[in-house]
Amino acid sequence: MTTEQPLSEVLDQILIDEETLQARIAELGAQISRDYAGVNNLLLACVLKGGVVFLTDLMRHITVPHTIDFLAVSSYGQNIRETTGIVRIDMDLRCNIDGLNVLIVEDIIDSGTTLAYIRRMLQARNPASIKICTLLSKPSRRIVNVDIDYIGFDIPNKFVFGYGLDLDELYRNLPYIGVARPGASAEVS
Ligand code: IMP
Numbered sequence: 001m002t003t004e005q006p007l008s009e010v011l012d013q014i015l016i017d018e019e020t021l022q023a024r025i026a027e028l029g030a031q032i033s034r035d036y037a038g039v040n041n042l043l044l045a046c047v048l049k050g051g052v053v054f055l056t057d058l059m060r061h062i063t064v065p066h067t068i069d070f071l072a073v074s075s076y077g078q079n080i081r082e083t084t085g086i087v088r089i090d091m092d093l094r095c096n097i098d099g100l101n102v103l104i105v106e107d108i109i110d111s112g113t114t115l116a117y118i119r120r121m122l123q124a125r126n127p128a129s130i131k132i133c134t135l136l137s138k139p140s141r142r143i144v145n146v147d148i149d150y151i152g153f154d155i156p157n158k159f160v161f162g163y164g165l166d167l168d169e170l171y172r173n174l175p176y177i178g179v180a181r182p183g184a185s186a187e188v189s
């Protein structure tokens with residue numbers, strides 16, 4: 001069983017509150033709806049697990065017809081706050097994306113390693129187009145350059161959690177983006 005630390009032990013500050021998040025997500029949805037107007041084969045490809053909360057809110061602001069699918073990747077180990085640089089596909093998309101307009105939906109782009117890898121992998125499958133939508137981006141951390149089409153918020157180089165993003169797999173249910181206290185660990189040890 002997991003015993004979660006009280007939030008006061010791990011949360012340094014709220015970086016983006018719920019209202020600000022939701023307002024920006026509505027804007028992104030409207031912009032995506034304008035950009036894909038008339039398109040009838042849009043696929044939202046959500047990167048699990050972190051992207052799932054963002055996806056479910058975002059898709060309700062997208063007015064063009066679309067389908068959704070999921071893939072899961074990992075580049076982090078438990079308790080490691082830095083990318084290993086090695087990306088592993090834990091679960092692939094179920095659908096064939098040949099000829100589809102694919103919009104990758106991701107929680108955060110940090111070094112860029114994960115997204116560059118996913119884009120390259122999906123590009124080889126002959127989609128009509130690929131674009132990237134990320135809720136958060138840490139531009140100062142970029143190692144691999146990736147073109148991002150939609151960014152919710154640029155954020156500073158701090159470890160954040162909540163709204164789909166985890167701290168040691170916990171706290172994904174928070175409705176806001178919080179900054180972790182330096183050295184914070186989610187489980188009571
Ligand atoms: P990248 O490959 O370095 O761009 O890392 C991307 C992945 O690392 C994201 O999809 C997240 O899962 C994770 N990640 C990066 N920064 C954070 C953070 O501040 N909080 C939680 N997860 C993060």
Ligand code: MG
Nearest residue numbers: 047050107108
């Ligand atoms: Mg992620």
